[in-house]
Amino acid sequence: MTDDILRMRGITKTFPGVKALQNVNLSVRRGEIHAICGENGAGKSTLMKVLSGVYPHGSYDGEIFFDGDPCHFSDIRDSEQRGIVIIHQELALCAHLSIAENIFLGNERAARGMIDWNRTNHEASALLARVGLRENPVTPVADIGVGKQQLVEIAKALSKEVRLLILDEPTAALNDEDSAHLLDLLRGLRDQGITCVIISHKLNEIAAIADSISIVRDGRMIETLDMKSGEVTEDRIIAGMVGRDLEHRFPPHEPNIGEEALRIEDWTVHSPTQRGRVVVSGANLSVRRGEIVGLAGLMGAGRTELAMSVFGRAYGTGISGRVYRDGRQVEIRTVGDAIKHGIAYATEDRKRYGLNLIEDIKRNVSAANLFKLARRGWVNENEEYRVAEDFRKSMNIKAPSVLSVTGKLSGGNQQKVVLSKWIFSDADVLILDEPTRGIDVGAKYEIYTIINRLADEGKAVLVISSELPELLGLCDRIYALSAGRVTGEVRREDATQERLMQYMTKVQE
Amino acid sequence: MSSISPANADVVPGGQDTGPAQPPGRASLLGISLNLRQSGIYIAFALIVVLFSVLTDGALLQPQNISNVIVQNSYILILSIGMILIIIAGHIDLSVGSVLAATGAIAAVLMVNYHMPWPLALLLTLIAGGLIGAWQGFWIAYFGIPAFIVTLAGMLLFRALTLTVLGNQGIGPFPDAVRTLSNGFTDGYLGNIGLGPLGGADLFSILLGVVAVAGMATAQWRTRAARVRYNQSVDPLALFLLKIVVAAAVVMAIVVQLARFKNLPWVLVLLAVLVLAYSVITTRAVFGRRIYAIGGNLQAAVLSGVKVKSVIFWIFVNMGVLSALAGVIFAGRLNQAGPTAGGSFELDAIAAAFIGGAAVQGGVGKVVGAITGGLIMGVINNGMSLIGAPSERVMLVKGIVLLAAVAFDVWTKRRAGSASQ
Incomplete structure (x- = not known):
């Protein structure tokens, strides 16, 4: 019998319309570094949220044993008391508080309600030494780099007497040097007896550091590989991550490809928040009329950033490069310019960036092209109603009427409203960012049908998706992005998931 | 929402068309369908009017008293029209009381000290109000300072301007035409x-x-x-x-x-024109619809190509012009521009907007709602003074009404939200 610190048995977690996890088993041995791999949306983060109590006991099926004891965490404090600490991809630090204050946030070193600053800073120093961070504990967190902030998060975890440390994409935002330092630190923690679970897309890092790897795909646990044998290669991991056949999940489509509609040359974008960080680097790509082109890439590869920066510089600073529409170079400085040049961008986050959720379908459909319905600045609301009603029928939006508030629609129907909005904007180039995220299978098929129809009408479609089968089933051509660079271009005939995944995980020399 | 299987998922028109349907969220009362959240404010207003009519033995609805309620509240109502636009866009304006005082002072100097013809002086005052609005709109829209801060500073700045222009004393009397506009019939x-x-x-x-x-x-x-x-x-x-x-x-x-x-009353005619014009602008004009889009989801509006900065700038310019109009009317009514004019008017205008159904997060509100909200406050003021209630009790009631109105809004929204889960 092996010595497992953690066992999760038969975990099933359902969201409305989506089974995020199905009967997942996971065992983690004491004192190992255990990696969890899978595509975006495979269920890795959901599994970790179940473990850490973000999804409380009762909201999922299955059992969790920690040190052999059954656990019923009702929130994240419960799991932290047992020594399970999760560090999320988006760091949860207060930028204007000092390192020491952040480390002991919610866990203050205090006597009778008054904070003991000497003890706080003293203990913080000791923790910083443990993670190898040479900074004054009173320095505000905003003044240190992302790599160091990651170390502060780990120091914070250590202050809670962590026994199982979960890191979600810890190196996604780090440069190579910081990543290497972090991995060294994890090895050191393992030697001190702290068990680590690490979620990462960087297969080379995982291959280098992990003792075992569990692979999640479509909400199911596929396999757990033991790395000690030394026989597991990156290709072997990729095969596990993608190994699924394409069923008849895609409507048949005969492309009718015409002239080039959009070309981007030497496109470079810098991060608006992190000074000097290049998010997209020298990207070239093109889309032709009637063509559906995919954009593949893992989290942090810069797909959304690329799309939004092209869409009227809605993201990024220090943008350089050239954009051609129908062969002519164009200057697109605002979203209004982009719409005028017939470019549409349907966001990956419908609720935050796509829809006015407190307004009805009608007003959302007309939002990007209200002037088309207006004469001398006055909107013809009856015409607006008719247009929206036409879209409700042609897009099969399931709502009692176009006066229904979009916030109450299902994900699939919300997405149809967003697509209607951009079709109504008379765009010739449609950039669809994760068009089927959070949508059930039946509605996905409808969205695919709509995308095919748009291409048949002579529109150029660029689809960003984290689901490789979706890209393979839908697209005529696929670009792969890794760390802000276009690392590969594959035609439909030549495309396989393995090949794309190799491009997507390619690290620039 | 049932999911459909891929086999019959072709996008064909008229799949489940049930024809024109009632929008959801309606309650049926005696066979009359009505939307509680939208019409609640008008029902409340009617009830308040009935209540005070009874309490005052009908004095509330006497001809002279109706006239008083309108004339006494006209400047608040004008301010609330501008305020509701700002609140729909998700901003706030704390400076309108000071702007009202400053523009009233400018009008007084032009008309009384410089003996300028009143139509020209009125025009220049409105332009001054527009410039004040442009000043604040610039800092809010293009410089990115929260409206709360900019207009809090404006509250001080334009009070200072008032005192400077007036030289710390009241200026009057105003020409007859202006007094007629404010007070006359x-x-x-x-x-x-x-x-x-x-x-x-x-x-x-x-x-x-x-x-x-x-x-x-x-x-x-x-x-x-x-x-x-x-x-x-x-x-x-x-x-x-x-x-x-x-x-x-x-x-x-x-x-x-x-x-x-x-x-x-001439101000009633003026108000009727303003309410009509702004109602049409907010519901039918592209500009008005942009305000709702910005307040409803700023990010989505940006990504739909809405020129957010320009819209925000112009609604503050508009607020400045309306403040100036209210400033002239208020000064004309008192027949004097005074250094303390318009104190706490901003709070009355904001309260009118929220009582009238504006949402704290923005994106929701109507001009008619803000007017009704202002009238509710006006009727409470007037009715309670008719029955001889002390001012502290009037304040108490107004505070409770404001809180209750917003609590009702939050409650209905939460109920609607949980129903959709």
């Missing part, structure tokens, strides 16, 4: 007619009322006819007519009461 151009037991009333006022009611009815009818042509759902004819008749009766009752007293 239309002339009896056509003489009186007898209304039986109600006595004599001004014919011109009544005719104006009839014309207004006829115009309203015609406009409603044409809107309805157009919607029918477009196959949209409309109220049944009987209900539609009932609504028109009730609205016409209310308007005519007020007009007749006013006609029996001293004819129509």
Whole structure:
């Protein structure tokens, strides 16, 4: 019998319309570094949220044993008391508080309600030494780099007497040097007896550091590989991550490809928040009329950033490069310019960036092209109603009427409203960012049908998706992005998931 | 929402078309469908009017008192029209009281000290108000400072401007024309007619009322006819007519009461024009619709190509112009521009907007709602002073009404939210 610190048995977690996890088993041995791999949306983060109590006991099926004891965490404090600490991809630090204050946030070193600053800073120093961070504990967190902030998060975890440390994409935002330092630190923690679970897309890092790897795909646990044998290669991991056949999940489509509609040359974008960080680097790509082109890439590869920066510089600073529409170079400085040049961008986050959720379908459909319905600045609301009603029928939006508030629609129907909005904007180039995220299978098929129809009408479609089968089933051509660079271009005939995944995980020399 | 299987998922029109349907969220009352969240404010207003009519033995609805309520609250109502636009966009303006004072002072200097003809002075004052709004709009829209801070600073800046312009003393008296606009009434151009037991009333006022009611009815009818042509759902004819008749009766009752007293207050005519114009702008103009889009979801508006900065800038310019108009009317009413004019008016205007159904997060609100909210406060003020309530009790009641109105809004929203889960 092996010595497992953690066992999760038969975990099933359902969201409305989506089974995020199905009967997942996971065992983690004491004192190992255990990696969890899978595509975006495979269920890795959901599994970790179940473990850490973000999804409380009762909201999922299955059992969790920690040190052999059954656990019923009702929130994240419960799991932290047992020594399970999760560090999320988006760091949860207060930028204007000092390192020491952040480390002991919610866990203050205090006597009778008054904070003991000497003890706080003293203990913080000791923790910083443990993670190898040479900074004054009173320095505000905003003044240190992302790599160091990651170390502060780990120091914070250590202050809670962590026994199982979960890191979600810890190196996604780090440069190579910081990543290497972090991995060294994890090895050191393992030697001190702290068990680590690490979620990462960087297969080379995982291959280098992990003792075992569990692979999640479509909400199911596929396999757990033991790395000690030394026989597991990156290709072997990729095969596990993608190994699924394409069923008849895609409507048949005969492309009718015409002239080039959009070309981007030497496109470079810098991060608006992190000074000097290049998010997209020298990207070239093109889309032709009637063509559906995919954009593949893992989290942090810069797909959304690329799309939004092209869409009227809605993201990024220090943008350089050239954009051609129908062969002519164009200057697109605002979203209004982009719409005028017939470019549409349907966001990956419908609720935050796509829809006015407190307004009805009608007003959302007309939002990007209200002037088309207006004469001398006055909107013809009856015409607006008719247009929206036409879209409700042609897009099969399931709502009692176009006066229904979009916030109450299902994900699939919300997405149809967003697509209607951009079709109504008379765009010739449609950039669809994760068009089927959070949508059930039946509605996905409808969205695919709509995308095919748009291409048949002579529109150029660029689809960003984290689901490789979706890209393979839908697209005529696929670009792969890794760390802000276009690392590969594959035609439909030549495309396989393995090949794309190799491009997507390619690290620039 | 049931998911459909891929086999029959072709996108064909008219799959489950159930024809024009009632929008959700309606309650049925005596067979009359009504949207509680939208019409709650008007019902509340009616109840408050009835309550104070009873408490004051009908004094509230006496001709002279109706006239008083309108004239005393006119400047708050004008401010609340500008304020509701700002609140719909998700911002706030704390400076309107000071701007009102500053523009009133400018008008006084131009009219009294420089003896400028009043129409020119009024125009220059409105331009000054617009410039003040542009100043604040610049910092908010283009520099990115929260409106709360910019207008809090404006509250001090424009009070300082007021004191400087006035040299720390009141300036008056104003020309007769301005006083008439603030305080005066239309002339009896056509003489009186007898209304039986109600006595004599001004014919011109009544005719104006009839014309207004006829115009309203015609406009409603044409809107309805157009919607029918477009196959949209409309109220049944009987209900539609009932609504028109009730609205016409209310308007005519007020007009007749006013006609029996001293004819129509000029500010009422002005207010009617403003309410009509701004209602149309907010519901039908592209500009107005942009305001709702920005307040409803700023990010989505940006990504839909809405020129957010320009819209925000212009609604603050608009607020400045309306503040200036209110400033002239307020000064004209007191016949003097004073250094302390407009104190806490911003709070009354903001309260009117929120009582009138604006949402704290933005994106929701109506001009008519803000006017109703302002009138609720006005009727409470007036009614309580008629029954001799001390001012602390008036404040207490107004505070409770404001809190209750917003609590009702939050509660209905939460209920609607949980129903959709």
